[in-house]
Amino acid sequence: MWPWGHLAVAYLVYSMYQQRTDQRPRALPVIVLAIGSQFPDLIDKPFAWSFDILPGGRTLTHSVFFALLLLPAVYLVALRFKRSDIGTAFAIGHVSHLLADIPPATLLTADGSALTFLFWPFLEPPAYESVDGILAGFLRYSMGWYEWAQLGLVLGALIVWYRDGTPGIGYMKRSVTHLAEKAV
Template sequence: MWPWGHLAIAYLCYSIARYRLRDRPPRALPVIALAIGSQFPDLIDKPFAWSFEILPGGRTLTHSVFVAALLLPSVYLLARRFDRPDAGVAFVVGHVSHLLADIPPNAILTADASQLTFLVWPLLPPPPYEEVDGILAGFLRYSMGWYEWAQLGLALVALLVWYRDGRPGLGYVRRSVTIITRKTA
C-alpha cells in the first residue's frame, strides 16, 4: 500500500473513533503521532531492505506483530509519561492500521495465509516480494491499477474528512516550520 493509503485509513479510523468515543474531532498532536505511526513500518523496513539490504524484505521487522508487541506499549507508556496519552493511542492506531492494511486483498478473498507471513517474521520468511533497487526505483516502477486508484480515492475522502475536522495538525506543523526556518536564517 502507498503512504497516502496508509495515512487515509489511519486518519479515517481515528477520526471516526474520536467522534464515537468523545464526540470531538481529532486534535493536532495526536494527528501528527497518527501520521508517524501510519508510516513507521515502511520508514524502517523499506530503506533497510531496499537501500541497505539489511532486511530480507520491505515488510519484515517493523511489520511483525512481535515488534508491535514491544513497540506499541512502549510508545504508549512514553506518551503517558509526557502527559500525552492521546498521542500514544494515535500512534498505536496508525501502526496497527498499517499492518492490517498491508494484508493483500487477494489474501483475504482467497483465504491465502501464505501472504500473511510478514506478520510473524522472523518465525516465517516474508512472502515473495518483488525486488526493488532502492526507494526511488520502487516509486518509479510502480503502476496504477484498481487497488492504487482505490487508495487515491480513499486519500481524497480522508482529506475531506480532515478538512471538515478543522485540519488538525496543520497549524502545529506550520508553527514548527516557522520556528525552524527562523533559527536557520
C-alpha cells in the same frame, strides 16, 4: 499499500475513533498518527531495499511481535508526558499500517500465505518482486485498480480531514515560523 494510502487509512480510523469519544482530532496526535502510519515502511524498506540488512520490505517492523514490544513502549513514554492521546494515535497509525498491508486477495480467498510477514521472523515473509532501492520502487509505480482504490481512500480522508478542521496545519505553520525566526 503506498504511503498516501497508509496515511488515508490511518486518518479515517483515527477520525472514527475520535468521533466515538465525541472529540475532534487535534494537531499533535494527528502528526504522530501520520508518523505511526509510515513507521513500518520507514524502517523496513530502506533496510531491505537499500542496505540489504533485512530479507524483505515487510519484515521487522511489520511483525506483530515487534508491535507487541513497540506499542506498549511508545504508550508508556506518552503516559510519562501525560499525553496518552499521542500514544493512542501512534498505535492506531502503526496497527492500521499492518492491517492495510494485507493484500485484498487474501481477504477474498482466505489464503493466509500472504500474512506470513506479520509473523516474521518465525515465518518467512511472502516472496515479493525485488526492488533495487526506494527510488526504483517509486519509478516503477503504475495505476491499477488497487492504486485507484487507494486514491479514493486519500480523497475520502482529505474530505474527512477538512471536515475535522484540518488538524495539524496550524501547528505545522507555527512550528515552521518559530524555527525560521530562530534561524534569523
